Amino acid sequence: MKLGRLGWICALAAACAACDGGSGETIIIPRPDTSQPDTTGKDVSADALPDVPGDLLPDLLPDVPGDLLPDVPGDLLPDALPDALPDALADLGPELDVSADVPVATFTVSLETADGAPATSIAASHTLGQTQCPQRLGSITVVNGSAAPAALSLSLSKGAALTFSPTASVNVGAGASLKIGIDFTCANTNDIDTTVLVAFGNAAGKGDTSYPVKLTVSDLPPTGCLSTSDQAAIASDDPAGVARSEGQNCFLAGNTEDGPYRACVEAGLLDKTGISDACAVCYADLSLCAKNECLVECLASPAACTACQGDNGCTTDFYACSGLPEPPTCNASSCLDSTPPEPTCTGGMIVTYAAKATCSDSAAGPVCTHPVATQTPCAGTCSGGKCVLDPFQYTFAKTSSFVTSVSLGDDTCCFDLDGNGTNDNGFTALLGLLGQFLGDVDIDTALQDAIDSGDLVLLFETRGVQSLTSSPNVQVSAIFGSHLSSVSMAKSGHGEFEVPYDAFSQVDGSLLSQMAGSIASGTLSAGPGDGELRLRVEAQVTVGANGEGLTMAQGKVGGVLPISAFADAYNTAFADCGCLGVPKGAPIVTVVSTDPKKLKLGCTAGFNAGTPTCGGFDPENCQSLADNKSLICPSLGILPFDQDADGDGQKDSISFGLEFQAVSASIVGVF
Numbered sequence: 001m002k003l004g005r006l007g008w009i010c011a012l013a014a015a016c017a018a019c020d021g022g023s024g025e026t027i028i029i030p031r032p033d034t035s036q037p038d039t040t041g042k043d044v045s046a047d048a049l050p051d052v053p054g055d056l057l058p059d060l061l062p063d064v065p066g067d068l069l070p071d072v073p074g075d076l077l078p079d080a081l082p083d084a085l086p087d088a089l090a091d092l093g094p095e096l097d098v099s100a101d102v103p104v105a106t107f108t109v110s111l112e113t114a115d116g117a118p119a120t121s122i123a124a125s126h127t128l129g130q131t132q133c134p135q136r137l138g139s140i141t142v143v144n145g146s147a148a149p150a151a152l153s154l155s156l157s158k159g160a161a162l163t164f165s166p167t168a169s170v171n172v173g174a175g176a177s178l179k180i181g182i183d184f185t186c187a188n189t190n191d192i193d194t195t196v197l198v199a200f201g202n203a204a205g206k207g208d209t210s211y212p213v214k215l216t217v218s219d220l221p222p223t224g225c226l227s228t229s230d231q232a233a234i235a236s237d238d239p240a241g242v243a244r245s246e247g248q249n250c251f252l253a254g255n256t257e258d259g260p261y262r263a264c265v266e267a268g269l270l271d272k273t274g275i276s277d278a279c280a281v282c283y284a285d286l287s288l289c290a291k292n293e294c295l296v297e298c299l300a301s302p303a304a305c306t307a308c309q310g311d312n313g314c315t316t317d318f319y320a321c322s323g324l325p326e327p328p329t330c331n332a333s334s335c336l337d338s339t340p341p342e343p344t345c346t347g348g349m350i351v352t353y354a355a356k357a358t359c360s361d362s363a364a365g366p367v368c369t370h371p372v373a374t375q376t377p378c379a380g381t382c383s384g385g386k387c388v389l390d391p392f393q394y395t396f397a398k399t400s401s402f403v404t405s406v407s408l409g410d411d412t413c414c415f416d417l418d419g420n421g422t423n424d425n426g427f428t429a430l431l432g433l434l435g436q437f438l439g440d441v442d443i444d445t446a447l448q449d450a451i452d453s454g455d456l457v458l459l460f461e462t463r464g465v466q467s468l469t470s471s472p473n474v475q476v477s478a479i480f481g482s483h484l485s486s487v488s489m490a491k492s493g494h495g496e497f498e499v500p501y502d503a504f505s506q507v508d509g510s511l512l513s514q515m516a517g518s519i520a521s522g523t524l525s526a527g528p529g530d531g532e533l534r535l536r537v538e539a540q541v542t543v544g545a546n547g548e549g550l551t552m553a554q555g556k557v558g559g560v561l562p563i564s565a566f567a568d569a570y571n572t573a574f575a576d577c578g579c580l581g582v583p584k585g586a587p588i589v590t591v592v593s594t595d596p597k598k599l600k601l602g603c604t605a606g607f608n609a610g611t612p613t614c615g616g617f618d619p620e621n622c623q624s625l626a627d628n629k630s631l632i633c634p635s636l637g638i639l640p641f642d643q644d645a646d647g648d649g650q651k652d653s654i655s656f657g658l659e660f661q662a663v664s665a666s667i668v669g670v671f
Contacts, residue, residue, distance in 0.1 A: 265287045641653060
């Protein structure tokens with residue numbers, strides 16, 4: 001049996017409604033089953049056929065000239081067609097060969113909008129920040145009316161931020177249906193104008209259809225200051241304060257009329273804060289209201305300005321515009337936890353602020369302000385709230401001293417550094433232990449020789465001395481220096497000295513090693529200092545030979561030495577040894593941190609593995625270390641580091657105590 005020309009097939013298929021397909025679209029025409037008796041032209045009721053124009057009948061009745069055929073009412077076609085239809089079908093030729101073994105294949109596709117309404121296209125909108133993402137735009141429903149699974153494929157005519165859910169490609173079982181969602185992914189903010197292409201079918205037949213999709217993407221309409229970005233900018237950029245300062249600037253620049261003034265303030269807000277245009281309008285209107293109602297008060301102070309704005313409705317209008325909730329007002333507890341700002345520099349003065357703050361209401365809520373407490377002139381350059389002094393311009397206190405003798409105290413000297421009730425001097429025990437391996441170490445003699453030769457110059461500067469009977473606030477600095485006069489003159493109490501530039505802080509120009517202290521009844525006590533040595537000093541003080549400096553008798557100085565300093569000292573002491581089995585200058589001692597209670601010293605892996613070759617021509621200390629290596633390396637781990645200087649629970653330093661005498665001195669310069 002031969003079939004062709006879908007046009008007339010549609011006209012005649014009243015019994016199966018093949019061309020309409022109900023609310024969807026049948027994209028593959030059903031093929032008749034020729035295994036059934038031929039019923040062409042039969043059982044076609046008159047009320048199922050439309051009126052057929054005469055000019056179409058030649059296609060139906062090819063043997064009848066078209067100009068002889070009038071329009072035929074549909075109710076007459078059942079009588080007219082049965083005899084003519086077979087010949088007409090035969091004359092149309094082999095356009096569609098339908099064999100008896102091909103089953104009927106009906107595939108229906110339909111489109112619905114997001115709210116479930118049938119449609120042939122989609123037109124939707126998306127508002128950024130408001131519409132949920134992803135956004136369902138609609139769905140496609142497919143029905144496989146055939147007796148075999150059918151393949152469904154969905155695609156887009158133009159790339160867009162759309163996706164198909166759950167999938168764009170799937171097999172639909174025989175007799176089954178499937179709904180595929182069309183979703184906007186929000187991957188970008190571009191409008192969408194594309195077409196969904198549908199292909200559906202199997203071996204029995206295939207077809208396709210398409211549905212236009214348009215999506216308009218727009219920004220959230222202005223909503224005052226409620227957006228997330230505005231909230232962040234209000235918290236970080238203080239637009240209320242900016243509006244106040246910009247208002248003053250704009251007014252003083254001549255923008256006194258409302259329009260220019262408002263535009264000027266708004267431009268300043270957009271330039272100096274991160275708020276949106278809509279939010280800037282609200283703050284600019286607040287400033288405009290302040291200009292018109294509170295000009296004198298706003299030029300006087302922020303607190304007076306805020307109070308006036310509240311009294312004149314400016315604040316109420318601002319909250320109505322911005323959408324922000326009205327903040328709480330000041331109460332007795334508003335500023336109890338407020339911390340004063342760090343000192344600042346103003347006009348060469350160091351400015352400090354009172355601990356107690358005053359509270360004032362503002363558009364952002366209570367504002368805590370710490371009044372100025374002190375303003376101190378800076379002799380140097382004021383920077384970051386500190387007076388940065390030029391070391392070369394530093395004026396040393398006249399009450400300075402030169403140490404003429406120093407010796408290591410016994411194990412009961414000199415200070416209780418860890419607060420356990422016992423004085424600490426682990427360094428004495430350390431030297432005793434090292435002496436077992438390196439021979440007796442006469443540190444007292446070594447120190448005194450260095451002082452007598454002028455190689456070791458230890459100075460004390462004591463500032464703030466009012467009297468030797470009572471000076472409650474003195475500052476003691478321990479400084480290494482250099483002689484400008486002979487050693488003998490220095491020992492007489494008339495020496496002059498200079499100190500190195502690096503004895504001063506690079507931050508504020510002050511001396512690095514400082515200890516706060518006092519003098520009471522001729523006894524000086526100071527410390528501990530802030531440096532890693534945590535120095536403490538105690539001595540009996542009198543006016544020295546030069547009439548200004550201090551003589552110090554029965555002096556004691558104590559503190560801690562970090563374990564790293566010992567490692568550095570060891571490595572420096574043996575750096576010139578080329579016979580220890582490691583490259584010359586390579587470290588031989590390191591800090592070991594495996595014990596959680598105590599840092600220790602140990603020999604490096606290189607020194608442990610090396611074989612010393614020291615002989616008679618090598619320095620004596622190198623030979624001694626080489627000869628005693630097997631004893632020294634294990635013993636480093638038992639050295640008595642007894643202090644936890646940083647308070648982390650792991651001992652990292654050793655205590656020391658020295659006894660000294662000092663005479664008056666004059667420190668006159670920096671080198």
